Amino acid sequence: MLLLQVDSIADALNSSDWIFATAECCHIAALAWSIGMTAAVDYKLLGFGIQRSTPSKVLRDTTPWTILGFAVVLLSGPILLLSDVRMYLHNPSFRFKMLALALAIVFNFTIHWKVADSDNVSKPVQVITAIVSLALWISVIFGGLFIAFA
Amino acid sequence: MIELFEWLQSLSFMTFIRESGVEYPIVMSTHLTCIGIFGGLIVITDLRLLGLAFRDQTIADIVNGLRWWKRVGFIVMFAMGFTLFGSKAAEYYANPFFWVKMSCLILVLIHALIFRPLVYNHPEQLDATPVIPTRAKAAGALSLILWTAVLCNGRLIGYYEAPVQKRSFGVSSVELK
Numbered sequence: 457m458l459l460l461q462v463d464s465i466a467d468a469l470n471s472s473d474w475i476f477a478t479a480e481c482c483h484i485a486a487l488a489w490s491i492g493m494t495a496a497v498d499y500k501l502l503g504f505g506i507q508r509s510t511p512s513k514v515l516r517d518t519t520p521w522t523i524l525g526f527a528v529v530l531l532s533g534p535i536l537l538l539s540d541v542r543m544y545l546h547n548p549s550f551r552f553k554m555l556a557l558a559l560a561i562v563f564n565f566t567i568h569w570k571v572a573d574s575d576n577v578s579k580p581v582q583v584i585t586a587i588v589s590l591a592l593w594i595s596v597i598f599g600g601l602f603i604a605f606a
Numbered sequence: 607m608i609e610l611f612e613w614l615q616s617l618s619f620m621t622f623i624r625e626s627g628v629e630y631p632i633v634m635s636t637h638l639t640c641i642g643i644f645g646g647l648i649v650i651t652d653l654r655l656l657g658l659a660f661r662d663q664t665i666a667d668i669v670n671g672l673r674w675w676k677r678v679g680f681i682v683m684f685a686m687g688f689t690l691f692g693s694k695a696a697e698y699y700a701n702p703f704f705w706v707k708m709s710c711l712i713l714v715l716i717h718a719l720i721f722r723p724l725v726y727n728h729p730e731q732l733d734a735t736p737v738i739p740t741r742a743k744a745a746g747a748l749s750l751i752l753w754t755a756v757l758c759n760g761r762l763i764g765y766y767e768a769p770v771q772k773r774s775f776g777v778s779s780v781e782l783k
Contacts, residue, residue, distance in 0.1 A: 477761070480712075481757070481762070484641070484761055485754060485757055485758070487642055488642050488646050488649070488757065489645075490647055491643065491647050492645050492647055495643040495644075495646055495647070496646065496647060496650055504675065505671050505675065506660075506663060506667055507671035508664075509662075509667060513662070513663070517659065517662070517663065518650070518660075521653070521659060560618060594642075597639050598632075598639070601631060601638055602631055603632060605628075605630075606632040
């Protein structure tokens with residue numbers, strides 16, 4: 457029954473060439489938006505980026521926009537998924553992307569948040585946090601793109 | 607011009623990328639990564655110029671602080687994008703979304719030529735005024751619109767299927783993802 461429902465949703469989504477394309481454009485634009493905001497915090501943790509500021513200040517300034525971007529990414533993503541659920545679930549790149557995404561989100565709102573929000577953290581910890589954050593988000597992007605080539 | 611595109615595509619490096627297994631998606635992923643981790647910095651600059659965000663930071667701190675990151679990102683993004691285009695240049699030639707994207711990129715260049723001397727090269731002047739000047743808001747708004755158009759048309763390139771290939775480009779439209 458569930459598979460029949462999934463198939464009917466997929467049929468509806470695939471009934472127009474533009475639904476998937478529009479959802480994917482929104483997905484990528486919002487991805488650039490949200491990951492770019494997170495990257496701005498990471499650059500500050502690395503000691504570069506916005507001048508005369510602190511990681512905590514950049515974090516607070518970017519957070520509402522990061523969450524807005526994530527919301528669009530997480531709304532458009534399921535539309536892409538539902539267009540061909542079976543293909544995605546059996547795709548190793550999709551599984552890798554979901555794992556990286558889960559880790560990136562958990563890391564972003566726990567360790568990354570705590571380190572960036574405190575300007576008293578040692579420099580090595582800030583640098584490692586920034587590198588891990590960037591590596592996780594780059595993994596999400598690579599995993600997402602390799603879905604089409606798996 | 608098609609001869610030029612076919613010549614570019616026939617270069618050994620471009621042929622290698624086109625016929626490669628994992629290298630082509632790696633180049634494409636790197637292109638997308640640059641959009642992700644550097645494109646967002648364009649958004650930050652634009653939002654500040656519009657006065658919609660980061661208002662407790664000066665425009666100069668944001669424009670000057672992010673300038674080199676955006677340039678590095680643009681260079682890598684351009685190199686990867688050119689490799690993707692060159693590897694399937696003849697097929698891109700027939701793709702209307704590719705030409706719309708190129709037109710948008712030319713508008714981005716014109717935007718830079720107009721607003722660099724007016725806005726980006728002198729951000730301290732913008733901070734000295736009580737209200738953000740209209741030229742700065744125009745620069746931010748147009749930048750957001752143009753880069754969004756570049757991104758969307760870049761993605762739509764992969765959706766276009768040529769009706770009937772009259773010439774043999776050596777690459778099927780199905781391969782252009």
